[in-house]
Amino acid sequence: MSYSTWSASRARSGSLTRAGIRAGIRAGIRAGGMLALAGVALTMPASEVGAQTDYYNLDRGRPLRVEDALPIERHAVEWQLAPVRLSGARGAGSTLDLEPELAWGLWPRTQLEVGVPLARLRREGGSTVGGAGVDVAVLHALNTETTSLPALAISARALLPAGPFGPSRPIPTITALATRTFSAGRLHLNASASPGQYRPSDRVDEGARWEVGVAADHSFVFQALLVGADLVVRRPLVGDDAPEWSMATGVRYQVGPRLGIDAGVGRGLSPGDEWFVTFGSALSLSLLHRFGGVR
Amino acid sequence: MIRPAMQLLAAMAMVPALAHAQWARTYEQFYYPAPDNWVFRTEYPGADRLFNAFDYGHAILYELLYTRPAASPAILEETQYDFLTTRLLVSPPRLPLKEMAIMPHYTRLAPEAKQMFEWAHILHRQVYDVLADERLDDARRDARLQELTRYYLSRRDLAFSTRPKSMALMQEQFYSLAFRERYPKFNGLIWGYHWLQVGLYEPLVAGRSRAERQAGVGAAVARFRQMLTDPPRTLPYQMPMTTVIAPIFAQRYPELAIIFDNLHSMHDVISDILASDKVPKGRKRAEILLAAERYRDDTTEVMSVEGWRRMSDMMGLQNMGGSAVGFLSELPTPTVARGLVMRHDKDGNMIGDAHEGHGAAMPVDSAAKDAHAGHVMPTPVADPHADHVLPAAPPDSAGALAAARAFHAALATSDSLGALALLLDDAIIQEAGRLEEKQGYRSGHLAADIAFAAALPAVRSGWKVRMEGVTAWVTSTSSTTGEYRGRQVDSIGQELMVLRHGDGGWRIASIHWSSRTRPSR
Numbered sequence: 001m002s003y004s005t006w007s008a009s010r011a012r013s014g015s016l017t018r019a020g021i022r023a024g025i026r027a028g029i030r031a032g033g034m035l036a037l038a039g040v041a042l043t044m045p046a047s048e049v050g051a052q053t054d055y056y057n058l059d060r061g062r063p064l065r066v067e068d069a070l071p072i073e074r075h076a077v078e079w080q081l082a083p084v085r086l087s088g089a090r091g092a093g094s095t096l097d098l099e100p101e102l103a104w105g106l107w108p109r110t111q112l113e114v115g116v117p118l119a120r121l122r123r124e125g126g127s128t129v130g131g132a133g134v135d136v137a138v139l140h141a142l143n144t145e146t147t148s149l150p151a152l153a154i155s156a157r158a159l160l161p162a163g164p165f166g167p168s169r170p171i172p173t174i175t176a177l178a179t180r181t182f183s184a185g186r187l188h189l190n191a192s193a194s195p196g197q198y199r200p201s202d203r204v205d206e207g208a209r210w211e212v213g214v215a216a217d218h219s220f221v222f223q224a225l226l227v228g229a230d231l232v233v234r235r236p237l238v239g240d241d242a243p244e245w246s247m248a249t250g251v252r253y254q255v256g257p258r259l260g261i262d263a264g265v266g267r268g269l270s271p272g273d274e275w276f277v278t279f280g281s282a283l284s285l286s287l288l289h290r291f292g293g294v295r
Numbered sequence: 296m297i298r299p300a301m302q303l304l305a306a307m308a309m310v311p312a313l314a315h316a317q318w319a320r321t322y323e324q325f326y327y328p329a330p331d332n333w334v335f336r337t338e339y340p341g342a343d344r345l346f347n348a349f350d351y352g353h354a355i356l357y358e359l360l361y362t363r364p365a366a367s368p369a370i371l372e373e374t375q376y377d378f379l380t381t382r383l384l385v386s387p388p389r390l391p392l393k394e395m396a397i398m399p400h401y402t403r404l405a406p407e408a409k410q411m412f413e414w415a416h417i418l419h420r421q422v423y424d425v426l427a428d429e430r431l432d433d434a435r436r437d438a439r440l441q442e443l444t445r446y447y448l449s450r451r452d453l454a455f456s457t458r459p460k461s462m463a464l465m466q467e468q469f470y471s472l473a474f475r476e477r478y479p480k481f482n483g484l485i486w487g488y489h490w491l492q493v494g495l496y497e498p499l500v501a502g503r504s505r506a507e508r509q510a511g512v513g514a515a516v517a518r519f520r521q522m523l524t525d526p527p528r529t530l531p532y533q534m535p536m537t538t539v540i541a542p543i544f545a546q547r548y549p550e551l552a553i554i555f556d557n558l559h560s561m562h563d564v565i566s567d568i569l570a571s572d573k574v575p576k577g578r579k580r581a582e583i584l585l586a587a588e589r590y591r592d593d594t595t596e597v598m599s600v601e602g603w604r605r606m607s608d609m610m611g612l613q614n615m616g617g618s619a620v621g622f623l624s625e626l627p628t629p630t631v632a633r634g635l636v637m638r639h640d641k642d643g644n645m646i647g648d649a650h651e652g653h654g655a656a657m658p659v660d661s662a663a664k665d666a667h668a669g670h671v672m673p674t675p676v677a678d679p680h681a682d683h684v685l686p687a688a689p690p691d692s693a694g695a696l697a698a699a700r701a702f703h704a705a706l707a708t709s710d711s712l713g714a715l716a717l718l719l720d721d722a723i724i725q726e727a728g729r730l731e732e733k734q735g736y737r738s739g740h741l742a743a744d745i746a747f748a749a750a751l752p753a754v755r756s757g758w759k760v761r762m763e764g765v766t767a768w769v770t771s772t773s774s775t776t777g778e779y780r781g782r783q784v785d786s787i788g789q790e791l792m793v794l795r796h797g798d799g800g801w802r803i804a805s806i807h808w809s810s811r812t813r814p815s816r
Contacts, residue, residue, distance in 0.1 A: 051392040075325040121428045141322070144406040147580070148317035181399040219396040221351075222388045253392055257333055284326040 038048050054078065055226050055254040055262075058188065059103075061085070062280045063250025063264020066190045066215035066230040068178040069153035071111040071139050075286050078103040080115075083280035090272045093123040097132070100161045109141040113157075119165045130204070131163020139177075145227035150180040155192075159206060171207040171237070188230075192294060207237040208239035230266075237276070245269040250278065258284050309646075321410045326417055327446040329439065330430065335423035339512050342495060344387035346420070347520075349488045351392055352379050353412075353562065356481060360396035360474070360569035361579070371481045379484070380523050382694075407452075407585040411591070415558040417491060418443065420752040422551060426499035427508070436553070444550055454591065457550040459603030461596040464533070464589055465560045465567075466636045469711045469742040470582065473571035474563065475634040482634070483530025484523075485566070488618065490535040491519040494551070494619030496544035501620055504688040510652060513613060515619045521626060522616060531616040532629040534559060536607035540619050544571040556603075561590045573742035579751070581709055589712075596712070598641045601801075605643030690796040692760040695767035698801035699792050704756065706748035711741060719795060719802045726808040751777045751784060764797040773810070785813045 062083055068191045072078050080101040085256040101115035115135035137157030145151040155175040161167055175192035181251040190213045198204045217228030229249040236244070250264020260282050267275040326332065336343045353377055359366065382535035382542040394409070395402050402409045425431065425439045448454045466472065475482040498511020522529050537552035538545040545552035559667045568574050568582045598606065612618060614635075631637075638646040698717055705713035715737055718724075724740070731739055753773040761768045773788040788810030794801045 052391045056393045056396065073323040073325040073532060105325065109320065142320075143318040144321050144410075145403050146317040146319050147403045181395060181403065183399060219393060221392045221396045224388075224390045224393075226374075257336070257390065286325045 010262045021227055048292075052257045053224070053254065054260045054282060055224055058215070058228070058252070060284070061099075061277045061278065062282070063262045064215050064217075064233050065246075065266075066188050066213035066246055067155075067177060068186065068188050069141055069151040069179040071109055071141050071153070072103055072105045072284075074108050075254070076103075076105040077285050079283045079285070081281045081283055083278070083291040085276055085278045087274055087276035089268075089274045093121060095122070096120040098204055100190070101135070101137070103233075110137050113137040113139070116162075117166075121165075128164070130165050134160040134162045136160065141167065145179065153177040165203070167204045167206065168202045169198075169204075171198075172266045173207070182249030184264040185216055188215040188217070189213070190215075194237060200238050204237045204269050208234040209237050210235055226252040228252075244273070246273065249274075255281075260284075296443070312505045319406045321407045323410065324414070325448060327423075327443055327479060329421075329442075330653050331424045331428040331439065333424065334420070335420065335427040338429075339423075339509075341422075341708075342491075342512055342516050344389065344663075345384065345491070345516065347389070347391050348379065348383045348387035349492070350394060350416075350431070350462075351383055351397060352484065353403075354392070354394040354397035354489060356485070356566065357401040357569060360566065360602075361404060364570070364572065364576070367719045368477055370416075371478050376484060376526070380388075380526075383732075384520075384523070396745045404580050405565075406589075408561075408583050408587045411453045411455070412558070412562070413589055414447065414450055415455055415554065418447045418551075419555065422548075423495065423499070426496065429505050440551065442547055444554075447554070451591070455554045455561070456591055456593050456597075457553050458593045459553050459598040459600060460557055460560060460590060461598050461641060462534075462560070462606065462637070463712070464586070465563050466710075467638070467715070467737065468564070468567070468586075469737060469745070470571035470574050472567065472634070472636070473573070474566035477570055479633060480527045480530070482563075482566070483527040483532075485562065486531035486534055487519060490522070490531055490616040491515060493535060493537040493555055493559075494519075494540045494616075496537075497541035497619040500541070500544045511620055512614045514622075518617075518619070518622060527633065529626055531614065532631060532633045532635070533610045533614040534563060535615040536603075536610060538604050539607045539610070539612045539615060541695055545604075552661070553603065555601075557590050561586060564590075575746060578709070578746065585709060598639075598643060602639070602641055602643035604783060606639040606645075607642065607643075609639070610637060610643050646687060652705065663731075675797060690762065690765050690767070690801075692762050692767065694759060694796075695762065695769055695794045695801045696760050698794055698803065699769040699771070700755075702792075702803060703748070706745050707751050707752050709745050711737075711745060714741065714745075717803050718780045719804050722803055723805045724808075725806065747779060749773050753788070755790075767794045767796070771796060774813075786810045787813050 011255050019024065053119070054072075058064060058066070058068040058072050059080065061080075062080065080099070081105070083099050085097040085099075086094060087097070097117060097119050099115045099117040101113060102109050103113045106112045109158040113136070115137075117132040117135060119130060119132045135157065137155055139153055141151060143149060143152055153176075155173075155177060157173045157175070159167055159171040159173075161169060171194055173192050173194045175190055178189045180187045190211070192212075193210045194207050198207070211232060211234035213230055213232035215228055215230035219226045227249070228251075229247065231245070231247045233243050233245050235241075246266060246268040247261040248264055248266025250262060250266075252260060252262040255258050262278070262280050262282075264278045265276070267273060268279075283288060324646060329790055332352075352375075356371065358597030359375070363370065371682045383625060388686045394413070398409075421443050425436055425443065428436075443455075448457070482733070486809055495512055495514050499508055500517055502511050522531070537556050538549075541552070564586045565583055566577055568586065574582050614631050617627040640646060702714055704716045705711075706718065715733070718733050718736075720733060722736075724731045724733075724736045726740070729740075730768060755771050755773045757770070757772040759770045769790075769792040771790050773790065776785050778784065790803075790809075791807045793802055793805045795804045796802075
């Protein structure tokens with residue numbers, strides 16, 4: 001799940017100041033810390049074991065907007081504890097987004113994700129906090145990467161209306177994903193489209209009529225660290241503006257067997273475009289025993 | 296831009312049909328969650344970290360064998376070996392490694408086999424966790440391990456068989472021994488890894504208190520490091536077998552011990568397939584998948600559990616690195632040459648024609664010889680490949696014909712084991728002016744025959760069978776047309792097989808092939 005470029009138009013409606021950025025960062029740290037503590041408190045009693053190499057599995061928006069074609073393991077549950085995204089644009093206010101999200105390896109090669117994005121818009125006149133929709137997605141890997149084929153996956157997602165910053169009508173999106181692995185690293189390609197006609201009153205700033213992204217990453221396996229960068233071009237759902245280009249770079253790091261963190265920065269490639277900073281953490285666990293274990 | 300995206304989606308939907316041969320759909324599955332998860336990591340951090348380093352050793356081995364088959368052996372035997380033993384094993388990574396990032400080409404070649412290993416390695420680690428959890432009493436520990444085993448076996452597409460497999464799968468294929476011949480030091484290191492991986496179970500099971508278990512694990516790790524002091528002399532000379540290295544564990548949890556032995560055996564098989572130039576690059580995936588299937592099923596080359604124990608004993612504890620508990624300060628003295636191949640029947644009895652391995656022969660200290668040294672007097676036994684022989688039936692021409700056809704079918708499907716099983720031990724094969732006995736054929740021309748038969752299936756006709764008592768003469772003609780290794784083939788051939796009927800049914804005593812280019816039409 002991502003806010004990758006969603007907040008840009010929200011941010012542009014206010015003004016960006018250093019104090020605003022600092023306040024946003026402070027708020028992000030506070031909110032992220034609280035979510036992290038809550039997550040740890042909720043999951044510790046279960047004592048589950050997790051994906052020790054989760055740093056290698058790119059999640060959309062953490063920190064890159066482009067995702068790999070690999071779902072999480074079957075029976076795994078990954079809780080993204082505090083994916084914080086602070087964004088803004090010159091002459092606009094800052095936006096702090098938070099999206100607690102749960103991903104579940106429901107079936108072989110298939111994961112279900114549910115996210116509840118929250119946003120805080122900061123403008124000169126004050127700030128507003130509210131929900132930004134409910135995000136539901138299913139990612140299904142078609143295959144495993146082989147000598148002749150990259151890993152291929154498809155994803156279907158819908159951003160459902162909820163909260164003051166959510167869309168007024170659902171936004172469905174279909175995405176094709178591909179990942180190819182080389183000795184030096186991996187290449188990823190995402191191409192998505194959101195069918196339908198939308199009006200400005202639909203509050204669909206977050207959506208894109210189409211979006212294409214390419215990313216590359218490299219893993220430092222002994223350090224459990226991944227660095228990557230992406231380049232994304234998209235056309236918003238509403239309006240006939242030229243496609244927006246943006247790029248980002250970031251790292252993912254495996255702190256322990258169950259906990260991974262990530263951080264990234266990015267910006268649009270046109271003058272005055274949005275910039276953003278992200279930070280997140282993910283905890284891997286399993287709910288298998290909650291359902292009676294294996295039969 | 297929507298159109299290109301939709302076109303991409305449509306193209307992705309068509310991919311399976313376009314590239315069926317390379318379509319793989321194996322998938323990862325999460326550990327079985329339990330309170331004992333990560334206990335071994337907490338209780339025995341030094342040993343746990345070593346296993347992370349082992350991940351790298353296995354991964355870089357396969358990647359280099361596959362991507363640089365013609366490279367100097369020194370890359371593995373010196374450069375990588377030195378990196379592993381002087382750096383990585385000294386300061387191992389804190390977390391398990393993402394093997395895909397180390398061996399992308401091998402993983403892409405055979406993701407199914409890679410996933411089999413990963414699934415078994417997860418089991419390995421979870422068994423350590425259970426055995427290291429001081430909160431569990433014996434009964435709960437046994438129950439947890441049963442639960443884990445059940446979870447492991449629930450992935451039939453990945454799980455190794457719980458039936459012991461004959462060493463013939465590992466040592467008597469047409470590609471066998473290629474790795475140990477070319478890379479004796481690295482082969483010894485891998486066997487050293489496997490020694491510790493199964494050996495650590497023993498102090499965890501045998502220790503009567505936490506202090507004893509801690510001391511036992513520490514001693515086993517120290518023993519492993521001792522094996523690295525003068526390679527390859529100090530490394531194991533035979534594949535460490537769980538029932539010998541960790542006998543208490545294997546007695547108590549035979550299913551787990553068998554799974555791990557099958558896992559380690561297949562490790563060696565894949566090393567051989569990747570290292571062998573008898574397996575063309577284009578055939579490596581097929582051979583790996585075939586081997587993987589044989590290690591998963593419960594029928595191919597199966598031994599009795601007692602036979603597996605007997606065989607392991609005969610291979611010799613001292614040849615496998617020695618005991619994992621209660622050992623002396625000196626490493627045991629091997630009693631056989633490094634990499635010696637010992638053949639056994641399905642009951643674990645040794646068959647006579649064990650042949651020398653390919654390392655420098657170790658002078659055998661007669662004082663060190665014992666009944667387990669692998670020099671037991673051969674006993675008259677059935678052929679270890681008897682599983683592949685057609686069911687015994689009264690001699691009849693249909694049975695002889697079926698055996699002859701089964702031999703060709705085995706060649707065409709790259710079933711080297713099946714083909715060899717149809718040959719009598721004293722069988723001879725005559726072709727292209729050469730005569731080969733079965734052993735020579737196995738390590739010689741068999742690979743080429745399989746490659747040719749798989750690439751260019753012959754059309755066979757004119758089958759004739761003549762019988763006299765328990766002997767049958769089967770003749771046929773063949774026609775082969777197509778392109779093979781860049782040259783056009785258009786030939787006709789004659790074949791004569793002589794078969795003998797015995798307890799195992801019809802089997803081939805001799806084959807004579809003669810072919811020529813088809814005359815211009």
